[in-house]
Amino acid sequence: MTDRQIIRIATVNGWNVSTRTENGIRCFDFRRKTLGGVQFCFTVGMKDDKVENLVEEIKSFVDAITPEMCAWEWMIKSGAMPPARYLQAVADMDDIRTKAWLLACDLSKATGKSPFSHHWLN
Incomplete structure (x- = not known):
């Protein structure tokens, strides 16, 4: 699979x-805004x-x-100390975790491998 894919x-x-x-290692920087805009x-x-x-590294992350x-x-x-900021930060990180997992799943599917052989879903 190419970098472009x-x-x-x-x-x-x-x-x-x-x-x-x-x-000598190809590195990928993945960026996006969180639900809270960070x-x-x-x-x-x-x-x-x-x-x-790459998929295994994303799963490790x-x-x-x-x-x-x-x-x-x-x-x-x-x-930042207000409790509401903490709750937003938890929601943000939970969402990032989910979106990174979905990225790993789609990359894995593109290689023809099963993306669901991972304990995080269990």
């Missing part, structure tokens, strides 16, 4: 994508130019997100 799938899923090569970005690498590796923890860390870093 990956970018097309990501764009259909609402992500803006840029690519670069770093230490810019969000995550970067994953595609080792050995295999989309399956999804697994690492704990919306409540991410929201708390964001509040500490930004200095």
